[in-house]
Amino acid sequence: MADFEVLHKDTSSAARLGLLQTTHGQVEKLGGLHKFMAWDGPILTDSGGYQVFSLSPLTKIDDDGVEFASHVDGAKIYLNAEIATEIQNRLAVDIIMCFDQCAPFGVDAPQLEKAVERTILWAKRCKKAHSRPNQMLFAVVQGGTNPELRTHCAQKLVKTGFDGYAVGGLSVGEKHDDMIKTVRYTAPLLPTDKPRYLMGVGTPADIISAVTTGIDMFDCVLPTRNGRNAFAFTESGPLRLRNNSHINDTTPIEAGCDCYCCRNFSRGTLRHFFNSSEMLGPILVSVHNLTFYQRLMTKIRQAIKRNKLADLAKELNINY
């Protein structure tokens, strides 16, 4: 079950320093996801709700669940609260997510309301179907950029009671300011003694903004997807490593960075890897970007400890 502790609260913002302890298991074929990935750290899986709506143009949805076409081979697949929970139970990961309906950006109010009602209903069914006590089950607050719907959804989910709460349905096309405003509004609606997770975010600046509102956890493809595309994060702003300006550059992506990429490879070498489709390029820049993000999170934790998070965003000068 959830073992979450808030260790320190920043006095300069709503940010918290917390410790989340997880227990991971081993089940089913190929030894479960930890063994499969050769990853001994915590794993969180999503329910498939967001993916169904973002990847499949052919969905039939009702109050029970969703039928959609596989984006791989077009096969019809049915997913609902019980099935999504059972699959995640069987994957033996540490944290699983409730099956939710993520409404596309720009839908009208009745559609958004309907998606919120389903998300609340399905979360209850997920909790009931959840059969692995050593896995944490998080619920997802939906409601677009509508404060009333966010409030309603958060209150209902908190009443049902979960091991943690996510803010979902953002970074789907809304304006940056609306995203930040919605997080700032929604985070305080969630229990202080449970982890708060902002899904699919984001840039370094977005992360710092969200932490100041009291968000604890994030997931994002940016460090690796950008890394695969020759985009490196540095404290002085982005580097695009295919550019000719790097052709004879013997310096690393980021001076002083202790990652494997920066210790061994120059920008000139990395540029060559990308321009000759050598797979080492995407791998090395992903390694650097993940290190950059880990360093960012360490700085954030240290700033919270010193009650200085509000200053960090100004100091860092991150141009993303």
Next chain:
Amino acid sequence: MADFEVLHKDTSSAARLGLLQTTHGQVEKLGGLHKFMAWDGPILTDSGGYQVFSLSPLTKIDDDGVEFASHVDGAKIYLNAEIATEIQNRLAVDIIMCFDQCAPFGVDAPQLEKAVERTILWAKRCKKAHSRPNQMLFAVVQGGTNPELRTHCAQKLVKTGFDGYAVGGLSVGEKHDDMIKTVRYTAPLLPTDKPRYLMGVGTPADIISAVTTGIDMFDCVLPTRNGRNAFAFTESGPLRLRNNSHINDTTPIEAGCDCYCCRNFSRGTLRHFFNSSEMLGPILVSVHNLTFYQRLMTKIRQAIKRNKLADLAKELNINY
């Protein structure tokens, strides 16, 4: 300069155990090839001769050199003995190769003879042009599967004098037995106090056969090219990891193998990586295959030390 020592001669075959010491340098842009590749071991570069003839359909060749079209952008490039040597000098690698003419398999006798004469002439010019005393310069014996031409070429090259000698122009389409027969014939023509190198070979069985004739060194794309294509080498024969038979297989590629791939990933996981185009698949199987080849070479060295190499080929039962 060359520092080569034969440490032991196998009494059961012509195999030798040797030590080749190299000095690598640092020059020019991006710190030279060692820094560029983040590889601190010895590096051998080829002259480009073989690549010109195998990659480019549009070549104009005369006694001075070759004009060919870049396989990347079609640009006309000129290469001859002096240019190929200068490029390799500037790359600051440990061992460089003479610019040679590798005649395609099946050419008529006069053409093959012409290629041999050019190879002898160009090798002399390479030796004259060679300007880095800490790099070893190896010559390449050509002559197809013709014993007289091999003898002639070897004698002329040995008379000029090089730091090592390669057997080239094999594995280009000739029958397997003709390849082995040619190596068996050519190796004894080369000085015993210099390293002997068989270019572009090969399978485990080919390597063992060649070592028994007195060959010391090899280069080959097999471990990595096959690795990228889901083909794993094991002592019980090849594994093709895309096959459905591996779908729920929790065993590693090779039981007892201590490589990173076998310590962490099952055949079932690797199959999934290949079938979902995850780049970890090609990387991991290349890691395993290189480990397999290193283990093979270690076994070969140990067998030579014990004067038992003739037995090893029979014992190993390698089905390649």
